[in-house]
Amino acid sequence: MQFVAADDMAEREDEQDGEKEPSNMFNLKIVVLLFSVSLKMLFFPAYRSTDFEVHRNWLAITSSLPLEQWYTDETSVWTLDYPPMFAYFEFGLGFIAKWVDDEMLILDNIPYASLETIVFQRLTVILFGDLAIFAAVQAHHASAYDLALLLLHPALLIVDNIHFQYNGFAIGALLLALAWLPDRRLAPLGAAFFAIALNLKQTLLFAVPAVTLVVLISAPILQAVVSFSGVFLGIWLPFIKQTDVLIKRLFPFGRGLLHSYWAPNVWALIASLDIFASALIGGEPSPSTRGLIGFAEPFVIMPNPSPLGSLCMTILAMLPALFYLALNKGDRRTKLLIAVSHSFLSAFVFGWHVHEKALLLAILPLCFVAGHHDRWCSVFRVLCMSGTLSMFPLLYEPAELLPKYMLFLGFAAFLATTMNRNWTLIESVYYTGMIPIEIYSTFVHTKVLPVGYEFVPQALISCYCAVGIVFAYCRSTSILLSSISASKSQSDDGGQGQPKELKRD
Structure with a gap:
């Protein structure tokens, strides 16, 4: 199988952006995506770190407790210490999880790892991570070769699909933002996605200087600032009275x-x-x-x-x-x-x-x-x-x-x-x-x-x-x-x- 290099990574003119991708290139990307999903499913029975129970506990916290207790609960030592958008993500997963095995949402089940829970959590890592990265590759007009480098990177496989985390999902959101921010038409959308990415994983803060600079250079500044601020404040508004608690949790x-x-x-x-x-x-x-x-x-x-x-x-x-x-x-x-x-x-x-x-x-x-x-x-x-x-x-x-x-x-x-x-x-x-x-x-x-x-x-x-x-x-x-x-x-x-x-x- 021959991968085709993506020489169209450069910033394009408006009319070029509207061009359709060749169907054979898109089909090849779909093959890479399906291969990635199939490979990662083989690791369902593999070793799971304590991060598996961490995220299972976060599912229980966000599903069992009112929002104002999410960042104060200490039932388990694995307290919630990711930004609010990730807490919302866990909350959303909880609606599906209760149909799979509602016992995984019981806060006092420490630890808990039924077969249904393992399959559910492993599958959410694969689907949300791979789809976010696939969307980012499409937004960058990149090739199937680039997609393979991303989805099949052994470090990502080890950390997300065996050890257990959701890095692919958070990084995929960041890469989507980076695709849109340099484009004046799409910069506000990129700013909104950057706000979402920052609130999925706090370590993404180190991208702020570069992103700020590219907005100042090439984006409609007012629109980008309004878009970023609106999304960021909307995410944090429910926790506005708990800001000090969140800061201590996020930056220990x-x-x-x-x-x-x-x-x-x-x-x-x-x-x-x-x-x-x-x-x-x-x-x-x-x-x-x-x-x-x-x-x-x-x-x-x-x-x-x-x-x-x-x-x-x-x-x-x-x-x-x-x-x-x-x-x-x-x-x-x-x-x-x-x-x-x-x-x-x-x-x-x-x-x-x-x-x-x-x-x-x-x-x-x-x-x-x-x-x-x-x-x-x-x-x-x-x-x-x-x-x-x-x-x-x-x-x-x-x-x-x-x-x-x-x-x-x-x-x-x-x-x-x-x-x-x-x-x-x-x-x-x-x-x-x-x-x-x-x-x-x-x-x-x-x-x-x-x-x-x-x-x-x-x-x-x-x-x-x-x-x-x-x-x-x-x-x-x-x-x-x-x-x-x-x-x-x-x-x-x-x-x-x-x-x-x-x-x-």
Whole structure:
């Protein structure tokens, strides 16, 4: 089966936007969608994390309690801590759930996982996630190849369809907004969908600077602001008296800098250095080695950042993407995708209490770009490979070993055959190094180290993946800065110079 590249990602003229998509291209997308749904249904019996019970409990909260108690209920430890739009989403699912198995809506059923509940929750993840992403691909005028990159990405499959979450649904809503915002006619609709996306998952806030900038540059500002504000206020209005409670639930800074399983970012590397440094001087080991949550200052030797310091570093790291979006003319939609991806990558690398799953926010927007712009291939490949490996510890049951390895190797082969441009020896060495890391972490560690070092395999995988992800951030920054420099040179030459295009050679 041959995938057709989408060269029509560029912002189109009005008459071009009205052109119909060739039927064979649309049919191929339907095949990809059906294959994705069929594959994901095979994971119904697979391992389920505590997030399955979290969402089951949220169904019960929103279906059993009045709205004013949704964010104050503590019947279960799995309290509702997503924004209001996601709470409405769970509330809506509850109307269907009561016909499937009404016992899943009983708040005191902790935990509860009947066969009907498992099928219902698994199926809602597939349908809402895949349909949202499919709609986003259509809105971007993208190809079946881009759809395959999105729907069949192993990191998304691991997190949503095995581990269990609704990332595909939230990110699909964001991608829809990013498709419409650069178009003056559709910008108000894009602003409304962006308000919805922000209220599905609070981590999407890091897209706000890039989205605000593109609205100021290319959208009817007043209409976009009214559309965004109207939808946002409409979502929050029922909770207006509980704003302080919601803020504490949505932004729990007290959980500390590091998550219990280190996200593969710069803080994981600093934590490792801190452990070695403290060991060299004979000091107490860092509390971060215990894999616990809540240490605002986990480092013994290295300087500890504050939440504000971490935020400032993140904003500084985003700036190249914002300058790139502001200074470069041309394909505004693609540039917005790149800027948003870089912003999420900056937040992942330098953010406070980052979860490893947040890397999906940086990876998925690049699915529209990497297959068509050579210089982004290496960034995308490294993020995909490192990000997927970093999520392996989420699936620690023996039954999941074969599926996760098949997903990883299958996608790696897919990238190697369809996106092999600008492949370097360093990349090959780095990817090869993942094999002994995984073998040691999964099969060897428990046989060579005594009890008390259970956190070592996760730390090892996190740090190895962090090297690749930090490299991807540096490479992304380098591409953006070179593009800005090329644009400035063209401007200094009075428009006679040729800008460097981010397209296939």
